[in-house]
Amino acid sequence: MLIVGAGPAGLFACYYAGMRGLRVTVLDSLPHLGGQVAALYPDKEILDVAGHPAIRGRDLVARLTEQASTAEPIVLLGDGAAEIGHQPDAVTVSTTAGHEIRAGAVLLTAGIGRFTPRPLPALTGYTGEGVHHVVAAPHTYAGRDVVVVGGGDSAVDWANALAPHARRVTLVHRRQRLRAHEHSVARLTASPVRILTDSEIAEVHGEHAVYAVTIRDCETRSLERVDADVLIPALGHVASLGPLTRWGLRVDKQQIEVDTDMSTGVDRVYAAGDVTTYRGKVRLMAVGFGEAATAVNNIAVRLRPDEDLFPGHSSDRAPVPIVG
Secondary structure, rough: OOOOOHHHHHHHHHHHHHEEEEEEHHHHHHOOOOOHHHHHHOEEEEEEEEOOOOHHHHHHHHHHHHHHHOOEEEEEEEOOEEEEEOOOOOOEEEEEEOOOOEEEEEEEOOOOOOEEHHHHHHHHOOOOOOOOOOOOOHHOOOEEEEEOOOOOOHHHHHHHHHHHOOEEEEEEEEOOOOOOOOHHHHHHHOOOOOOEEEEEEEEEEOOOOOOOOEEEEEOOOEEEEEEOOOEOOOOOEEEEOOHHHHOOOEEOOOEEEEOOOEEEEOOOOOHHHEEEOOOOOOOOHHHHHHHHHHHHHHHHHHOOOOOOOOOOOHHHHHHHOOHH
16 A cells, blocks of 8 residues: 555554555655654644653654554655556556556545745745744753744744743734633743734844844734844644645545545545544544554455454554463
8 A cells, every 4th residue: 555644644554554464655745754743843742642741743753653664664755646547456656756656545644735834924035044934952942032923832832842941932923812722821821931912023133144023013003122033933834735636536625525434535545634624523643543543444454355344452463471
């Protein structure tokens, strides 16, 4: 089988496919494993993975990669899925680099697809240093003045993570209410982070590197200049499914509609993780792991109809220790 997308859901699907005895190829347009986690927040603590009260993004990716490697997959990085062709017993996927992959089934675990940061208007034309779309390890911000822009989970989480390390952290959000998880917002309001709502970045100061920003109050239009040698625009990303939109998939707002078995309606094509949508969908990493297991088990039965959908418990496969 072919797995398109090497983020957390794709890596777990790879492991699970190996458990079902399937040969696996993993394809990802990024040059590394781990998807959005590795690309955007490798040093962020993830708090909603079962069994881990908190785990850094890079550590989670490392463990998922180790787990996936047990399937002995073929891994193709820096190459994306382009077109799909159908045969009676397989599909053929051509890649952007010109490869052709034949597989019994395809599992799309492409996350939010190809993503680019949402632009911050005040940064138009700015090419200097000090703008961090990807945040480094929190301790590297020690003694620095940091301005985080945004009001969602990423912005609030980064402000919380950097508060113990940076000299000063200011959070700027255009709206009155922060959109992040209530627990994260409560933690932020109890921290030394300065929170400026109903505010926006009017100007970024610095030619070769940021040294200050001007913040505008959206209601009074008053201006305030704030020292900043790091600016973090955490405004989310613009996602695109790219060539996948030509596959005949049912797409709703950049997500692929799936049935309960994770099938897409296109023969031999399944999907799991953040790329999927259905009634009641909850976009959590834990949900993506479950969808990956559901998809792989249904693929296994599709490819080998004489097998059971339920694979048995993984603990039953562990060697029994000999005592005495």
